[in-house]
Amino acid sequence: MNELITFPISKLQSLLSDREVSPSEIASAYLERIEAVDPTVQAYITVTPGVAEEDAKAALNRLKDGGTAPLTGIPLGIKDLICTKGTRTTCASRMLENFVPPYNATVMDMLNSQGAVMLGKLNMDEFAMGSSTENSAFMKTRNPWDTKRIPGGSSGGSAAAVAAGECPASLGSDTGGSIRQPASHCGVVGMKPTYGRVSRFGLVAFASSLDQIGPLTRDVTDCAILLEAISGHDPRDSTSADMPVPCYRDALKEGLKGMVVGVPSEYFVKGLDPDVENVVQKGIEYLEKQGASIREVSLPHTEYAVAAYYIIAPAEASSNLSRYDGVKYGHRSSNYANLMEMYQSTRSEGFGDEVKRRIMIGTYCLSAGYYDAYYKKASQVRTLIMQDFKKVFQETGCHVLATPVAPTPAFGIGDKTGDPLQMYLSDIFTIPVNLAGLPALSVPCGFSKDNLPIGLQLVADHFQEETLLQAAYNVELMAGCCNKLPEIK
Amino acid sequence: MADITIEELEHVAQLARLSFSKDELANFTGQLNDILGYIAKLEEIDTADVPPTTHALQVTNVFREDRVEPSLPVEESVANAPQEENGAFVVPRII
Numbered sequence: 001m002n003e004l005i006t007f008p009i010s011k012l013q014s015l016l017s018d019r020e021v022s023p024s025e026i027a028s029a030y031l032e033r034i035e036a037v038d039p040t041v042q043a044y045i046t047v048t049p050g051v052a053e054e055d056a057k058a059a060l061n062r063l064k065d066g067g068t069a070p071l072t073g074i075p076l077g078i079k080d081l082i083c084t085k086g087t088r089t090t091c092a093s094r095m096l097e098n099f100v101p102p103y104n105a106t107v108m109d110m111l112n113s114q115g116a117v118m119l120g121k122l123n124m125d126e127f128a129m130g131s132s133t134e135n136s137a138f139m140k141t142r143n144p145w146d147t148k149r150i151p152g153g154s155s156g157g158s159a160a161a162v163a164a165g166e167c168p169a170s171l172g173s174d175t176g177g178s179i180r181q182p183a184s185h186c187g188v189v190g191m192k193p194t195y196g197r198v199s200r201f202g203l204v205a206f207a208s209s210l211d212q213i214g215p216l217t218r219d220v221t222d223c224a225i226l227l228e229a230i231s232g233h234d235p236r237d238s239t240s241a242d243m244p245v246p247c248y249r250d251a252l253k254e255g256l257k258g259m260v261v262g263v264p265s266e267y268f269v270k271g272l273d274p275d276v277e278n279v280v281q282k283g284i285e286y287l288e289k290q291g292a293s294i295r296e297v298s299l300p301h302t303e304y305a306v307a308a309y310y311i312i313a314p315a316e317a318s319s320n321l322s323r324y325d326g327v328k329y330g331h332r333s334s335n336y337a338n339l340m341e342m343y344q345s346t347r348s349e350g351f352g353d354e355v356k357r358r359i360m361i362g363t364y365c366l367s368a369g370y371y372d373a374y375y376k377k378a379s380q381v382r383t384l385i386m387q388d389f390k391k392v393f394q395e396t397g398c399h400v401l402a403t404p405v406a407p408t409p410a411f412g413i414g415d416k417t418g419d420p421l422q423m424y425l426s427d428i429f430t431i432p433v434n435l436a437g438l439p440a441l442s443v444p445c446g447f448s449k450d451n452l453p454i455g456l457q458l459v460a461d462h463f464q465e466e467t468l469l470q471a472a473y474n475v476e477l478m479a480g481c482c483n484k485l486p487e488i489k
Numbered sequence: 490m491a492d493i494t495i496e497e498l499e500h501v502a503q504l505a506r507l508s509f510s511k512d513e514l515a516n517f518t519g520q521l522n523d524i525l526g527y528i529a530k531l532e533e534i535d536t537a538d539v540p541p542t543t544h545a546l547q548v549t550n551v552f553r554e555d556r557v558e559p560s561l562p563v564e565e566s567v568a569n570a571p572q573e574e575n576g577a578f579v580v581p582r583i584i
Contacts (some may be wrong), residue, residue, distance in 0.1 A: 102565040195545045206534050209544050236550040239544070307528045316503060325506070332571030339581045343506040356507055360517065361524060363505040364493065377531050379541030384534070386542060421523050437545020462546065 004029040005484055007076050010224040012168060016063060016073045023056035023063070023073030029297055030075050034119065034166050037488050040147060043137045043161035047120040048087055055117040055175050056281040062115045071229050072115035077167035080121040081128055081159045082145045082203035087118070092136035093126045095330045095350030105202025107171060107213055107230045114229055119167050123157030125141045126352045128178055128206045130154050134417055135354045142413075143185060145486045146451055149410040152182030154211035155253050157305065158216045159186035162417050163453075165485050169217040169226050171201060175210045176309055176363065177405075178428025180442040180457060183216055184405035187444045187453025187484060189223045189472065190216045194463050195437035198243035199234030207316035208239075210309075210312055210434040219482040220443060220473045224248035227465060243463060247335065251466035252473040257291035259471065262398035266302035266427055273408040276454055279446035280404045283456035286445075286478035287402060287471060299388040304381050305432040310424060311365050312435070317355075318362030324350060354409065357420060386436045393461040401459040404429050405442045409452035429457060439465050443472040444481035492522045 004026055007015070015021045024348070031049055038044055052075065059073035078084060079090045080413030083101035085108070090096045104112070111118075125135035133141045133156025141156045142414070143149040144164040151160040159182035162170055172179040174192035183190025191214045198213045205211065215226035228249070233242040263284060267276065288294050326332035326346030333345030365374035392398045406426055416423045433440045442455035456475055460468040476482050495518050502509055509517065559577040563576040 048582075099569055102561055102568060110582055196548075210534060235553075239546075239548055243548070301534070304531055307531050310524060311531075320508075326571055327580055328571035330571070336581070338508075339583050342581055344508040347506050348508050351507075357517065357520065359499055359505050359507065360498070360521060364501045364521070367501060367504060374528070376541055377536060379543055380536035380539040381531055381534060383539050383542040384536070386545065392561075420520050421527055424524070435545070442525075 002029040002032065005033045007168065008218040008483060009168050009225055012074055013070065017068070023059040023117055024053070025117065026073065027052045027056045027075050030119055031464070033322050037164050038166060040142060040488055041144055041160050041164045041166065042141050043122055043157040043164065043166055044077070045090055045092065045123050045138055045157070045215055046088060048118055048342065051087060051118050055466065059115040067386070070113035070225055073117060075117040075119045075167055076111065077119050077122045077158060077161045077170035077460060078108070079124055079155050079170065079172045079421050081124060081204040082107060082171060084118065084121065087121065089121065089204070091127050092124045092138055092146070093350065093352065093355070094137045095231060095324050099329055101202070103202065106199035106234045108202065110230055122161055124442040125154035126355050127204070128154040128173055128175055129317070129354050129358055131177070131181060131423050132416065133157060134413065137352055137354055139142060140413060143410045143486050145187065146410065146450070147489065149412055149452070152185035152410060154178040155216065156182050158194065159188055161188065162186070162188045162216050163486065164220060164488055169215060169222050171230070172214055172216050173211055173213050174434065175206050175313060176434050177216045177427040179216060180430050180440060180455070181406050181427060184455030185410035185453065187481065188216050188218060189220055189441065189443050189482065190214065191223050191227060191441035191468070192433065192439065193227060193231065193465060194241070194439040196239055197463065197465065198230050199237040199240045201234055201236040205320040206312040208320065209316060210313060220469060220476045221252060223472070224252060224469050225379045241463070243273060246466055246484040248466060248469055251469045252364045253470060254474065254477065255285060255291050256471065256474050259292040259399050260397050261287050261292045261471070262297035262392050262396065262401045263294060263296050264297050264299045264302065264392070264401055264403060266299050267403040271275070271407055272404060275409060275448035276404050276407065279454040280402070280456055283445040283475055283479070284402050286475050289478060290474040292471070295396065295398060297392045297398060297401070299392065299432070301381065301388050302432055305385055305435055306428055307423060308378040308385065309363065309431045309435060309448070312372045312382065313360030313377050314358040315366050316362070318359045318366065321355070321359055354420070382435045389436045389438060398473060399460065399464070399467050403457045403459065405455045405457040406430070409448045409450070409454055411452070433459055438462060439468055441472055443475050445475060445479045446481060493518065493525060
């Protein structure tokens, strides 16, 4: 095993700037690693050695000429719902199996302009709908810590690839926990930025008022580096925030004197796995030892978040996914006699069961006579959930909240596929954050008795990513769980 | 809320442009009723005076001048089309 694949971005940066290693050598080390372990882990839908070689050459020229950026020569994996010009973008769906985007997502343009190197496109739940990556139409990604278990989802490929040393960092997307939950299950850092912090242009839409792209990395420093690279206003996404992008790395200071950490009692409920509870309690102690003061708080509408989410997200999805009609791109059935049948056969063949389930829920909730009872009601509950958070941040004076990420460590492959509702409830602690548009991350904090990684979720007020990173950095220093490579078997 | 019936679900499937076999519909009906049963817990909360939120952050319309800007060439725009002819999407006859 080449030791290059064990280094975080920050270490690779100094090796590159000292000319101790070239971008091609780093990319080759990762491509070899992918070849060695991906038949087991199955994180990549598409590996792109050709693109990586071109990108690495360009990066080498930049290193020679000067004019480098923080990500010049750094290889990355990209969740397969972020449009990559010339490289197929499948959303892990039969519907888009052969779709080659004619343009880049804005985040890809930003990474390219820094000279980053793309290694390939990562597996996920189809159209980002799921919590285990078992809903991919192509393959089941394994948790590198225990290959009989799921990596989490929907960004399961993005988390597993980082954990297995198949890329130093990756991009994922988070609509209801899809970055944080797999990050927790795979022992990597994963952040969902504030809604609007990162452009969604070229991110295949699932639920547009909740979706956000974010980084998955080996440690908190890398999270800051990658977040800074993809943040900023984009005229092509009118919901992106026109706010300055701070130097996030500057936020990584040791010590938390003056920081107030809220612990919401509603997140420590019956059914919370004792190992998870233990690790989260330790995380809270770490924050306290680093100088923060701990305060118990209440978010009284927490128990309604999953119900509200499973109206709002499917409603938006049913509208967004109406574009897959077999006309402009994607799959078209060959089994039809008229236009209506073409639509129906195309969509029924192209979508998997979970996607169909959510389109059906969304269509039902928006259909005549049900709109007020479902969509309007859920949007009102969303207001109450947001107000709960605003209160603890603005009136109670909390800077961050510390909670579990998921109720249990990674569960077994196949354990929850028969019961959609049980699968939905595994996102109980991450969903409220998306409804409120807040930034949150999962930082590796400890292990279960079975040696499965467990993350601590930290949540901050809108656009307070620096506070979040500072708190996470101090947890990382105390817990010492980042940058660990499991033995894959 | 009353349980959703197979007939109602067939109507929703039609609206969503999806088709299902009888077995699939029966399976989906059970699952959807579980999910809608869970969602019904929202009825416990009085929301009479609560305004709805559709976006977490205050967003306003973003305007720009209506100017022609460079866009994708036709060939690239239709490159992914299942059926294409002379730069146009080919669809089944509708009239």
